[in-house]
Amino acid sequence: MKLFAVCPKCKNEISFNSIHKTRVEFAMNDGETKTLNCKICEYKNTFKINELYAKESKIAQIIAGLIFFIGTPFLLFYAKTILIKMGTLKLTLIIGSFMLIPALIYKTILKEDRIRVNTFNRGRLKNQ
Numbered sequence: 001m002k003l004f005a006v007c008p009k010c011k012n013e014i015s016f017n018s019i020h021k022t023r024v025e026f027a028m029n030d031g032e033t034k035t036l037n038c039k040i041c042e043y044k045n046t047f048k049i050n051e052l053y054a055k056e057s058k059i060a061q062i063i064a065g066l067i068f069f070i071g072t073p074f075l076l077f078y079a080k081t082i083l084i085k086m087g088t089l090k091l092t093l094i095i096g097s098f099m100l101i102p103a104l105i106y107k108t109i110l111k112e113d114r115i116r117v118n119t120f121n122r123g124r125l126k127n128q
């Protein structure tokens with residue numbers, strides 16, 4: 001996932017990719033500091049692991065949004081066709097619950113992403 005740190009010199013946010021889900025895991029595998037070059041001022045920074053942080057993913061938000069905003073009208077379109085053909089109350093209820101699927105996927109993606117961010121940001125190294 002993407003992790004971030006703020007350059008102390010120019011306050012630019014530096015990002016990099018990491019496979020580690022927590023700070024402890026990061027420190028155990030990659031050491032207790034991370035050296036990053038600022039892309040703006042080219043200053044070479046050494047960050048403590050506690051200074052690194054995760055943010056909610058824009059990609060996750062976009063995917064969740066797409067599923068919701070494309071999935072719902074898509075289902076509505078097919079529901080209308082089926083209803084015109086068969087039209088019963090029971091069927092309406094079944095289709096109604098199918099309508100909730102894009103909304104549920106949307107909520108789940110955003111929730112999972114929030115959990116990922118919180119897991120990283122809450123767990124701090126004690127000796128830093």
Ligand SMILES: [Zn+2]
Nearest residue numbers: 007010038041
């Ligand atoms: Zn900088």
